[in-house]
Amino acid sequence: MATTATVHQTKWWSGGKSPFNVxxxxxxxxxxxxxxxxxxxxxxxxxxxxxxxxxxxxxxxxxxxxxxxxxxxxxxxxxxxxxxxxxxxxxxxxxxxxxxxxxxxxxxxxxxxxxxxxxxxxxxxxxxxxxxxxxxGEHATLVNGQIEMWSQTVTHSPWGRPVESSAVAAALQNTSPEVLAKLVHEHNHTMSLSQLAALPHDQLAGMIKVSEMHVREAGPVAxxxxxxxxxxxxxxxxxxxxxxxxxxxxxxxxxxxxxxxxxxxxxxxxxxxxxxxxxxxxxxxxxxxx
Amino acid sequence: MSAAHQNVSSEISLPQKHSGDFVKRIWKTFWILLIITIIELGLGLLLHALDLPDNTKRLLLKGIIIILSLAKAYFIVSVFMHLGDEIHNLILTIVIPLMLIIWAIVSFMIDGDSYKHMRNKYDKHFLERTMEVPPKTTKPAQ
Structure with missing residues (x-):
């Protein structure tokens, strides 16, 4: 009996057989x-x-x-x-x-x-x-004290920490009119983007409801x-x-x-x-x- | 039937057990994978919805999700890739080298964690910029 068992144990390696059976x-x-x-x-x-x-x-x-x-x-x-x-x-x-x-x-x-x-x-x-x-997809991102529209790329991430309303209100003052026009256009479709961009800065900033905005800091670059x-x-x-x-x-x-x-x-x-x-x-x- | 024409080489003896039972086993595995995925998703959404401040509870949930994923991997490799039906020699020659991955996971996660602690300790600017709590004030606007 013992011999049969040994033969069975080693038969894959004794030649004539693929040791892995594939x-x-x-x-x-x-x-x-x-x-x-x-x-x-x-x-x-x-x-x-x-x-x-x-x-x-x-x-x-x-x-x-x-x-x-x-x-x-x-x-x-x-x-x-x-x-x-x-x-x-x-x-x-x-x-x-x-x-x-x-x-x-x-x-x-x-x-x-x-x-x-x-x-x-x-x-x-x-x-x-x-x-x-x-x-x-563009997302409002707080960068260097102003808001920019960022998408998720290899070098930029808009998914940082959420920014508080007070900080958003301050950042809006420094934000470029193009970005402001985009932010207004997200919720207000009565005017086209180019019409909005022609409006004065203060009026645009006034049209944005800060409390409804979801602004984040820049996320991890990696x-x-x-x-x-x-x-x-x-x-x-x-x-x-x-x-x-x-x-x-x-x-x-x-x-x-x-x-x-x-x-x-x-x-x-x-x-x-x-x-x-x-x-x-x-x-x-x-x-x-x- | 199927046995005669599957003669590949005299060095290989193919298993002759593939029948209707195996199809049942495939579908059973499919349902297992689907149910595990749904549970995983539920836990993932729970993790998102609760937004637990407690680190231990969060890690516990993540740990359960990781174990479920490993179970899924086991079913895919064992049933779909037929590794469970292969002979012991082949299973070992594939599984043993993969143990290196466990070492790599443990050591590199520890390394990343230690890097974080060192930066938080010696680079206060990094801590300020990236701590979990949102900043109360931003830089003064000009």
């Missing part, structure tokens, strides 16, 4: 994913270290609170929830494609792979909207670089995953894997795609939840 390509995909984990890990850990070194960090619920076609409605984390749902769903369709591949079902593989590609494209579209919204860098790197992975899936789908439809006798290539593409979903779990955690 083909070369799949093993190499796993090793690539380990290295990619360290890349993303390094990015997220450096973000964490910088965040730990700051006294103030903006609350994600204040930054990510918009949803397409709902205007100014305050919907914290709603849109990113949709993005997360899309990515989980596309992971499910991918694993179903891999499963159909195990059964050698060409039609099933093609169907689920198509859904996965559509899910990936939907996610990328959502990210494009979110980026555009952050990069173009926020934009980390956010766009890491979500961008993840988005690049989603994009390359979509490209890989499209190539694989074309190969499936051309019967390449049918001729080869197995659909193991789907498994490798699947591993990459699930990894993209896995990274999103942590991007979602680090940027949106905590």
């Amino acid at each position: 083909e070369y390509g799949k093993l190499m995909m796993w090793y690539f994913l380990i290295s990619d984990t360290f890349t993303f890990g390094a990015f997220l850990i450096s973000y964490g270290a910088i965040r730990f070194s700051q006294n103030f960090w903006p609350n994600p619920g204040d930054i990510f609170n918009t949803f397409p076609f709902t205007g100014e409605a305050n919907l914290p984390l709603a849109f990113v929830s949709l993005m997360t749902f899309i990515l989980i769903m596309s992971s499910v369709t991918m694993v179903l494609a891999v499963h159909e591949g195990h059964n050698g079902n060409k039609k099933g593989v093609a169907k689920w792979l198509t859904w996965t590609i559509l899910g990936g494209l939907a996610f990328l579209s959502c990210q494009a909207w979110e980026w555009t919204h952050l990069l173009t 926020f934009g670089g980390f956010f766009f860098g890491i979500t961008g790197f993840h988005g690049f992975h989603v994009f390359s995953g979509v490209v890989i899936n499209i190539i694989i789908l074309a190969m499936v439809n051309n019967g390449v894997f049918e001729r080869r006798g197995h659909y193991l290539m789907i498994e490798k593409a699947g591993l990459y795609w699930h990894f993209v979903d896995l990274v999103w779990v942590f991007v979602f955690l680090c940027f949106y939840l905590i």
Whole structure:
């Protein structure tokens, strides 16, 4: 009995067998994913270290609170929830494609792979909207004693500490007429922006209700670089995953894997795609939840 | 059926257990992931809505969210990526190198925290500029 047990324990390493019981390509995909984990890990850990070194960090619920076609409605984390749902769903369709591949079902593989590609494209579209919204949406920011309209870029963040009304009233006196016209125009659409800009400074300042304004100081400079860098790197992975899936789908439809006798290539593409979903779990955690 | 044509190489013996049960397992995992995500979102929104001044309670909530995320990662890797079905050798060769990440998280967070304390102590301007409480007055307007 003891001999049988020993044979069983060591048979993977005694030659004639793959010690990991997987083909070369799949093993190499796993090793690539380990290295990619360290890349993303390094990015997220450096973000964490910088965040730990700051006294103030903006609350994600204040930054990510918009949803397409709902205007100014305050919907914290709603849109990113949709993005997360899309990515989980596309992971499910991918694993179903891999499963159909195990059964050698060409039609099933093609169907689920198509859904996965559509899910990936939907996610990328959502990210494009979110980026555009952050990069173009202007927010009143107190800079050097005057108010400026800032959007979230790689170098500027409008998400600092909230400013008190008394400080806002003082800052309005120093603010340029263009910014004042924009501030008035946000709530008052009876005049066009150019008409407003022609008004005298005092009149414009008088038209602004200080108590209704949400003015913040400049936020941490590092926020934009980390956010766009890491979500961008993840988005690049989603994009390359979509490209890989499209190539694989074309190969499936051309019967390449049918001729080869197995659909193991789907498994490798699947591993990459699930990894993209896995990274999103942590991007979602680090940027949106905590 | 499926067994015959999946003959890849004599060095590899593929598992022959993929059937309808596995599809059920996929959907079960999907629901688990969805429910965990919804709980996470609820806690994240709670964190935002309460805006807790108490650091310990905030860290507790964040800790729960982090543990839930790790659970999600486990389900994705184990079921969707089939790592749970692979042999022990392969699981270890992938998981053990990742332990380095734990060291990196701990040491770099401590480093960031220590940098903050040192700056607050020696650079009063930094403390003034970035403390949590909003400033009472701004610079005198000209």
